[in-house]
Amino acid sequence: MSTDILVTGATGATGAALLTALAARGTTPRVMVREAAQAERFPGHRTAVADFDGPLDGALDGVDAAYLVTPSSERAAERQIRFADAAVAAGVRRLVVLSQYAARPDSPVRFLRWHAAVEAHLTTLPIESVVLRPNLFLQGLLAFAGPIAHTGRLGAPIGDAAVSAVDVRDIAAVAAATLVEPGHADATYTLTGPRAVTHTEIAEALGAATGRPVAFDDVAPAAFAEALAAYLPPWQLAGLVEDYAHYARGEAATVDPAVEQVTGRPAIDLVDFARDHASAFAAAA
Numbered sequence: 001m002s003t004d005i006l007v008t009g010a011t012g013a014t015g016a017a018l019l020t021a022l023a024a025r026g027t028t029p030r031v032m033v034r035e036a037a038q039a040e041r042f043p044g045h046r047t048a049v050a051d052f053d054g055p056l057d058g059a060l061d062g063v064d065a066a067y068l069v070t071p072s073s074e075r076a077a078e079r080q081i082r083f084a085d086a087a088v089a090a091g092v093r094r095l096v097v098l099s100q101y102a103a104r105p106d107s108p109v110r111f112l113r114w115h116a117a118v119e120a121h122l123t124t125l126p127i128e129s130v131v132l133r134p135n136l137f138l139q140g141l142l143a144f145a146g147p148i149a150h151t152g153r154l155g156a157p158i159g160d161a162a163v164s165a166v167d168v169r170d171i172a173a174v175a176a177a178t179l180v181e182p183g184h185a186d187a188t189y190t191l192t193g194p195r196a197v198t199h200t201e202i203a204e205a206l207g208a209a210t211g212r213p214v215a216f217d218d219v220a221p222a223a224f225a226e227a228l229a230a231y232l233p234p235w236q237l238a239g240l241v242e243d244y245a246h247y248a249r250g251e252a253a254t255v256d257p258a259v260e261q262v263t264g265r266p267a268i269d270l271v272d273f274a275r276d277h278a279s280a281f282a283a284a285a
């Protein structure tokens with residue numbers, strides 16, 4: 001059966017990895033971009049110019065299955081609900097939506113409440129939905145690769161709590177499978193790494209991969225927030241502090257078998273992530 005797939009967020013972390021995962025399956029999706037000039041970043045793909053805040057029917061017209069990811073934002077739930085409603089109106093058959101590990105309407109973490117609101121809306125729609133709930137992205141460490149390389153230190157308000165952090169390539173592999181294969185309708189998959197790791201273990205893995213020791217500093221939440229205050233808007237900073245308090249309470253340590261069950265291969269380990277990205281973490285050497 002030929003399936004017309006639309007990928008949103010293709011310039012972002014999971015969307016870009018999804019294009020690679022779909023290519024490995026011989027599938028070339030349509031890509032939604034905000035600006036026509038972004039099309040040149042996706043040679044060989046059809047592109048549709050659309051914005052989550054503007055008309056979406058042109059991008060969704062003729063689409064059979066879509067991957068939906070919006071950037072972290074106070075408007076994330078509103079945007080995703082609007083996109084899902086537009087997908088239903090356009091006759092899209094299946095929506096694969098990026099949520100987050102432990103999404104719950106009563107969570108103390110705002111991001112988890114926002115994701116839960118989208119998940120609840122999806123259950124009311126006449127569309128096959130697949131919800132992906134990834135834990136902390138290992139690739140999120142790449143945002144700190146420069147400082148880690150420069151100082152040899154990794155800081156976070158997490159103590160010795162372990163998190164079953166996941167490699168974005170595994171999120172993409174599951175997204176590709178659920179877009180293309182039958183048998184995933186209305187599934188919710190929690191996506192984790194193959195083990196829960198502490199930040200001390202993450203620092204050790206980065207040190208081993210780069211050949212330069214990396215030490216972990218347990219930072220007080222207030223100091224963590226102060227260090228990032230110049231770079232993040234208040235809602236995002238507060239949400240990040242909530243996220244780390246949730247990790248520090250040990251609430252994100254469960255290992256889920258979904259990656260292996262859906263892809264047929266084990267989830268990518270921290271050691272493999274560190275090896276594959278060693279050059280980024282060693283860049284300032």
Ligand SMILES: NC(=O)c1ccc[n+]([C@@H]2O[C@H](COP(=O)([O-])OP(=O)(O)OC[C@H]3O[C@@H](n4cnc5c(N)ncnc54)[C@H](OP(=O)(O)O)[C@@H]3O)[C@@H](O)[C@H]2O)c1
Nearest residue numbers: 009010011012013014034051052071072100134135136137
């Ligand atoms: N980071 C984590 O550890 C983690 C863990 C679990 C879940 N999550 C969830 O992951 C999601 C973010 O996923 P990601 O990291 O793959 O995304 P990302 O890297 O932040 O990329 C966001 C994408 O959305 C596009 N975009 C931004 N504004 C848009 C608009 N108005 N209209 C259309 N497209 C727009 C961006 O395109 P441009 O290039 O045009 O800006 C980009 O391609 C969030 O929902 C977050 O809650 C994150």
